[in-house]
Amino acid sequence: MPKINILNDITINKIAAGEVIERPASIIKELVENSIDAGATQISVEISSGGKNLIKIIDNGCGIDKDDVNKAFLRHATSKITQAEDLYALSSLGFRGEALASISACSKMEMITKTEESIIGTRIVLHGGVVSVKEAVAANTGTQIIVRDLFYNIPARRKFLKSNQSETMAITDLMNKLAIGNPHIRFKYINNKKIAFETPGDGELYSTIRMLYGKDIADNLIHIDYKTNFYKISGYTANNNVYRSNRNMQHIFINGRYVKSTNIMNVLNESYKAIIPINKFPIYFINLEMDPATIDVNIHPNKLEVKFNKEAEVLSSLSDYIRGVLLKSSLIGRYREKFTPKKEEIIESKEVLQKNEEVREFDAFSTFTYSKPSEVTEAKEEKPISLGSFKSLEEIEEVKEVKEEVKDTPIINTPSIHEKPKQISFIEEEETAKNSDFKNLKYIGIVFDTYILFQKNEDMVMMDQHAAHERVRFEMYMKQFKSNTISTQMLLDPFLMDLSPTDMMVVSKNLDVFERYGFAIELFGHKNISISGVPNTFGNPESKRFIYEIIDNLHKMDNIYDAKYDDIAEIACKSAIKANDKITDKEALALLRQLEACENPYTCPHGRPVLVKMSKYDIEKMFKRKM
Numbered sequence: 001m002p003k004i005n006i007l008n009d010i011t012i013n014k015i016a017a018g019e020v021i022e023r024p025a026s027i028i029k030e031l032v033e034n035s036i037d038a039g040a041t042q043i044s045v046e047i048s049s050g051g052k053n054l055i056k057i058i059d060n061g062c063g064i065d066k067d068d069v070n071k072a073f074l075r076h077a078t079s080k081i082t083q084a085e086d087l088y089a090l091s092s093l094g095f096r097g098e099a100l101a102s103i104s105a106c107s108k109m110e111m112i113t114k115t116e117e118s119i120i121g122t123r124i125v126l127h128g129g130v131v132s133v134k135e136a137v138a139a140n141t142g143t144q145i146i147v148r149d150l151f152y153n154i155p156a157r158r159k160f161l162k163s164n165q166s167e168t169m170a171i172t173d174l175m176n177k178l179a180i181g182n183p184h185i186r187f188k189y190i191n192n193k194k195i196a197f198e199t200p201g202d203g204e205l206y207s208t209i210r211m212l213y214g215k216d217i218a219d220n221l222i223h224i225d226y227k228t229n230f231y232k233i234s235g236y237t238a239n240n241n242v243y244r245s246n247r248n249m250q251h252i253f254i255n256g257r258y259v260k261s262t263n264i265m266n267v268l269n270e271s272y273k274a275i276i277p278i279n280k281f282p283i284y285f286i287n288l289e290m291d292p293a294t295i296d297v298n299i300h301p302n303k304l305e306v307k308f309n310k311e312a313e314v315l316s317s318l319s320d321y322i323r324g325v326l327l328k329s330s331l332i333g334r335y336r337e338k339f340t341p342k343k344e345e346i347i348e349s350k351e352v353l354q355k356n357e358e359v360r361e362f363d364a365f366s367t368f369t370y371s372k373p374s375e376v377t378e379a380k381e382e383k384p385i386s387l388g389s390f391k392s393l394e395e396i397e398e399v400k401e402v403k404e405e406v407k408d409t410p411i412i413n414t415p416s417i418h419e420k421p422k423q424i425s426f427i428e429e430e431e432t433a434k435n436s437d438f439k440n441l442k443y444i445g446i447v448f449d450t451y452i453l454f455q456k457n458e459d460m461v462m463m464d465q466h467a468a469h470e471r472v473r474f475e476m477y478m479k480q481f482k483s484n485t486i487s488t489q490m491l492l493d494p495f496l497m498d499l500s501p502t503d504m505m506v507v508s509k510n511l512d513v514f515e516r517y518g519f520a521i522e523l524f525g526h527k528n529i530s531i532s533g534v535p536n537t538f539g540n541p542e543s544k545r546f547i548y549e550i551i552d553n554l555h556k557m558d559n560i561y562d563a564k565y566d567d568i569a570e571i572a573c574k575s576a577i578k579a580n581d582k583i584t585d586k587e588a589l590a591l592l593r594q595l596e597a598c599e600n601p602y603t604c605p606h607g608r609p610v611l612v613k614m615s616k617y618d619i620e621k622m623f624k625r626k627m
């Protein structure tokens with residue numbers, strides 16, 4: 001039996017370094033968080049070779065007193081807490097007192113620091129955690145840290161670092177998030193001697209976003225500001241004109257600290273389900289403020305996952321709020337010539353922006369609020385028709401007559417969900433809040449048997465007939481579905497379902513939910529449920545599949561309608577007129593009016609746009625009348 005040894009501090013720090021320091025980005029995270037905790041208003045981060053050879057951080061924070069400099073590099077040396085109770089009232093970022101000890105153990109590190117009170121600064125150099133130089137130097141107030149040759153003394157770890165490019169990408173991603181989370185700090189990020197970005201540090205989140213991600217994103221943001229008893233949320237969330245193929249642009253901060261909360265992300269992503277295409281991810285920049293005592297701080301500093309009290313309440317209120325916000329924003333896409341940046345801009349932004357980005361060809365319309373009911377005014381202003389317009393004057397007159405007719409068309413019965421008439425029914429919605437986006441639309445005609453054209457002041461508005469009808473149908477079916485109180489159909493032969501222990505737990509904890517959804521369920525032994533009644537939806541009894549759907553979605557379901565969303569969307573899609581279906585002018589106008597009555601007229605249930613507009617200016621540019 002070999003003898004038991006007590007490891008020395010340097011070995012302990014080297015082992016710990018493996019936990020805290022995964023890669024260059026984790027060093028930068030620790031050091032920048034230290035600078036933020038030190039009250040810095042300017043932080044410069046410089047790297048070369050993906051941070052493997054050089055990381056240099058300069059801040060104008062409070063600095064470290066010369067008598068404390070050595071202590072700072074000791075394990076569990078921190079100025080941020082003195083006892084365990086302090087943890088619960090903590091508002092600073094790091095507190096474990098591990099970062100400097102760990103980083104210095106696995107690199108060649110140099111620090112120059114000076115406090116306001118001190119006339120002269122201190123320079124300390126450590127190789128593998130061992131102090132080799134400590135001297136007085138002239139310095140500005142603040143701290144400068146240089147980390148060279150990361151893992152030079154732990155070759156196994158150095159080997160596991162990724163390519164310079166992927167390490168740089170991870171750092172860039174982190175820098176973006178640090179900058180977004182701290183708009184009051186002026187960040188400068190230098191990569192291989194070139195400035196990748198510099199943020200204004202003016203305290204405005206908006207200008208920071210614009211600086212980092214450009215006008216296209218900034219122009220499509222909705223401001224968010226909301227407070228409940230448990231939390232306050234602020235920031236920006238994008239409308240449906242911009243989105244990404246991955247989650248890179250989803251920024252969630254809690255009390256200013258970047259976190260990865262799968263639960264919060266799911267709630268936010270779910271709110272966009274109907275308005276952006278499937279498999280795309282919304283963009284948001286939000287900060288939640290919560291009492292630090294309600295947050296579980298005892299998670300590992302590397303793990304960005306976070307836990308907090310009253311999570312279910314917070315999530316559900318967040319979901320309601322965001323959905324409301326999205327509904328109130330205008331969601332008509334605008335056609336635009338693809339943005340072609342200048343050559344220098346491409347080079348610079350390539351380094352800054354994430355991969356897999358795509359610039360959509362739509363951008364925001366104006367913000368809209370439901371305006372008071374007013375007349376439908378498609379045909380109010382009949383300016384003389386210019387050459388090249390789609391219809392002659394006579395034809396326009398005809399259309400006008402058609403419109404009068406449409407207004408007088410009696411209400412034809414609402415089609416039941418079982419029949420699938422692929423024609424537009426002429427339903428006049430009486431108490432519709434008229435939406436200003438639908439005002440002054442002058443009907444022009446239909447192109448390609450698919451797109452219905454309107455002129456609105458200086459814009460041409462195109463409506464996709466399938467998407468529009470799909471939306472109309474979807475909301476109609478949803479309404480029917482909701483107005484039918486859920487009835488239970490008792491079964492002659494109750495059946496048993498075999499459930500996994502986890503599913504069993506979910507069901508047993510939520511028997512009341514299943515009851516509300518129309519199931520008659522009983523627990524049967526410890527792995528079976530017996531079902532003696534099922535809900536009737538759309539006149540058909542529901543199946544086992546629905547039980548599984550409820551089990552799987554219970555955590556994010558506010559109500560039974562959410563669970564039925566996809567089914568209803570599918571029925572709506574199948575029963576709607578298609579592209580290339582020929583419809584009459586009369587039907588086109590009826591469709592417009594039905595769309596206007598929709599709660600969300602801007603996208604089909606799958607999130608594709610229903611309306612797209614193109615400005616007169618864009619058209620004139622195409623004809624080179626305007627440059």
Ligand code: ADP
Nearest residue numbers: 034038072078079094095096097098099100143
């Ligand atoms: P922690 O941040 O968990 O306290 P660190 O090892 O990161 O542990 O830092 C140790 C201590 O060194 C901090 O508590 C702080 O007092 C001091 N310190 C580190 N970086 C800075 C900085 N940039 N400016 C001022 N003080 C710093």
Ligand code: MG
Nearest residue numbers: 030034094099
């Ligand atoms: Mg720290």
